[in-house]
Amino acid sequence: MSLFIIVALPFLGALLPGLMIQAGRRACFMATFLVTALASIGLATHAPAVLRGEVVTARLNWLPDLGLNVNLFLDPLGLMFAALILGIGLLIIAYARYYLSRDDNMGEFYSYLLLFQGAMVGIVLSDNILMLLIFWELTSLSSFLLIGFWKHLPEGRQGARMALAVTGMGGLAMIGGMLLLGQIVGSYDLTVILSQRDLIQQSPLYMPALILILLGCFTKSAQFPFHFWLPHAMAAPTPVSAYLHSATMVKAGLFLLARMWPVLSGTDAWVLIVCTAGLVTMVLGAVIAFFKDDLKALLAFSTVSHLGLITFLLGTGTPFGAMAAVFHILNHASFKAALFMSAGIVDHAVHTRDLKRLGGLRHAMPITFAIATLAALSMAGIPLLNGFLSKEMMLEEAYHTTLYGSPLLVAAVATLGALFSAAYSFRYISHAFLGAERHDYPAHPHDPKWGLWLPPALLIVPVVVIGLAPFLAEPFVRAVTKAVIGGTAEMPGGYLKIWHGLTPALGMSAIAVLGGAVVLAAYRPLARGWAAAPRPEAKAIFDALIAGCVALARGFSQRLHDGAFTRYAAIMVLTVVAIGAHAWLTGSSAGPTRAMMPVTPIALAAWTMLIAAACFLVTVHHNRLAVLILMGIIGLMVSVGFNFFSAPDLALTQISVEVVTIILLLLALNFLPNRSPVESTLARRMRDGTIAIAGGVAAAALIYTILMSDFPQAPISEYHLANSYKGGGGDNVVNVILVDFRGFDTFGEIIVLGIAALVIYALTETLLSGPVRARLLNRGYEEERAGDAHPLMMVVLTRVMMPIVLMVGVYIFLRGHNEPGGGFVSGLVVAIAVLMQYMASGFAWAANRQRFPYHGIIGSGVLVAGLTGIGAWFAGAPFLSSAFGYFRIPPMEEFELATAMGFDLGVFLAVVGAVMLSLESFSRLGRRAGTEVSEHPMDIDPSRNPDGMDAATYVEEES
């Protein structure tokens, strides 16, 4: 089975439980189990080859330019971890089947579990560090979901958040570290990186990379000082604790330490940092674990302690240490997962995990007792169980390690850790299962069904078998160790066996076990002392830290982002001006290279009107109607300017848009107040004026510099000019660019325009169906209304003009390809013609005569444009390629037909529809239901009521 499939299976399978839960819990469980089983089988098929020394790879280039490739490889180290993940995963899935109650959403749980499983398998099989980082983050996210699975428990939510914050932060650090590593080596492929030990260790970036990567590993593996999140994550359901927090996720950090061992280890910094963190974590975790009353908390801190132990072993940087670490990872996974499951069984049966309320359970729960005892004794390091073997190797390694110049320090600390480790293991057995039988349990204890005890029992098998016959595990451990060392050092000479003779390690082991028993005997006085001793509470510190960060962020963002739009606008303008000024002052300009054009009197006059209108607008802006008139002048001058500077198309477009914009704003003023109140202080106005002038001066200076200098590079417009006729069949280059060269842009733009119109329509509908409707209905007019709202003169004039304007529209449309004009302009012209009918005879009259809905017109426009583009496919050309030809129908002159015309028709329709739909929506707001609306084209119609009386009554009705 391809490695891709092994990694993808859990991810794909994550979809199944959510669906299968509909078919019942059993089907849901079966589906999940089968997915994992299938992946395990796939892995198993590779196992023989991998153990023979081959490396299985699967490669796929994904984003090669970024160095991001989906490369996977499977070596013994990856095999061991993948086997742990999938194998223990199977047991956990089976266990969870019986553990989860009816109230728990099993489908959701299994989905999260499979997501997590896939991410973990991805980490251990990645051959690309960027891929590895992605999977790494995925484990943080999926573990967040799993820890917080019981959403109703505040501890669960807080624990999940804390785990995510700590591991996520570490993940960020690791991204930095990995990128540095990739920079040093010049490749993101793990196999390449692993072969560059000297290059990496001699690089000046080695230290920062090492520290960042270690931050990632230590947070994930709960190493001091980041150990505090793990016990809080124990609020999760027990299967999660057993899976994530003993067997797999917390080992991801160790996996990475082992993976990077060939290139990162061996330096003084590595030994110092990693050994220290490991030893401190080991002792601290063991001591705290001893005093915990909650079974799971005890196990949680013992896990912290054991992770510290493994970290220490990897930190020594010796091959023997690596071998001991590998062996202990294997052993710890087996006995610790069994212990967690047994704790879950106790919790399930007795309804408490408090050691103070437990005791004497050996009578009621003999099977659980047997499982827990064997696992705990292994954890304590009792001979003939697997924990003893690896712990003795650890003590042996500690005995030979010198840290801080003191040869005995490490040995003493390690023995202390082992001593407390033995103590809490004994306490787990004696305080839960031994002692007098009690009758005050919250529930009647009993051994569970086989579904719950079988998985931990299966895990006990390797505990005992390896403990009795270590040579069985030896080839595998040696193969994995070889993969960890990666050829950078000699394979260690030590062997896995029970009896090494009377070595110092055996003495230390004996001290630890006997000392552990003594410490347990003295539990009561020690616990009293522990309770009285002042200790820093990690959660309180963490919460305070987070609160501090939140306050800092809030202080910062609320100062900038306080909901005051004007403030954002001011900040933005000032920032842009400041950055521009910086560029201006530090950059260099070649100076003017173009001669200034002479000023003509007409241009000067237009300029004067524009400037005067703009200045006047600012001074009288409280009068909104005056503002509209001045806007009209400005728009007109801008169009005149466009025309003057050789842009007839722009002039046409600008002036038509000007008309519809002014009508739009007039419609808006129908509802909005006619005056803006004077409300800013003089100081505020001075401030705004200064900002505005700064922005204006900056814009003017910039464009002046541009205008006075030549193009820094030859513009691409030459191409357009040269090919407009040859390729596009049109003389009007601007139009050809719109419908041909950059047709795709235009296509997008008419769609945007249509969307804008639909947004307006939708908002209007929302307004009209909400409470606004009542307000609109009850609204009185502020000023007296005109008696003759639809005057005769205007009605007659617009009717007469309608066909003429339409004719002009058609003319502008048709000539657009070769002369100024085109779909945009003619669309606007036609829209204005229709608009005039609305203005002259009122909304109701015009709407009754409107045959096609404007949405449809927008849609048909987009469709026509799109279909024209697709038409090119049939000629074997890319989307929107145009074709043209010349035809002659007697007696007319020869004329040109181009497919671009179809596209332009689409533009035309979309523009008409969009403009009309927006304006119509606005006028719908003004049309108040319930009032009498004239069905007649004009209010005073001499032919309708000769005496004029009806008109007068009509006016009364309306007001």
Next chain:
Amino acid sequence: MELLIASAIGVLTAAGIYMVLRFRTFPVIIGTSLLSYAVNVFLFASGRLAVNAPPVLRDGVEVYTDPLPQALVLTAIVISFGMTAVVVIIALGSWLSSDDDLVDVPAVPAAAGGADPAPRGEAAQ
């Protein structure tokens, strides 16, 4: 002539920014319209100025102005109408549903952790 264009753009920009910094929706909309004039002319002018050289091909004419900025600005003009219309309907909706056409959200009350009570003071009447 270049000076005239540059100064016109500057004045339009300044007027636009000043209007955008007002408190009510209508002047802000006017301000954005003024800014879009300025931006459109700016883009257009980046093709350099030319008189009597429209980019419409004619026999015997060799000098044409740069057509590309014109094509870009043409669509920009139409799109800016669409955007103005959207902003206007939003402003209308706000005015009609809350009788409020102030653009600034009321300052966060101190109880909710508000850090800055200031800018509303000027706006309130």
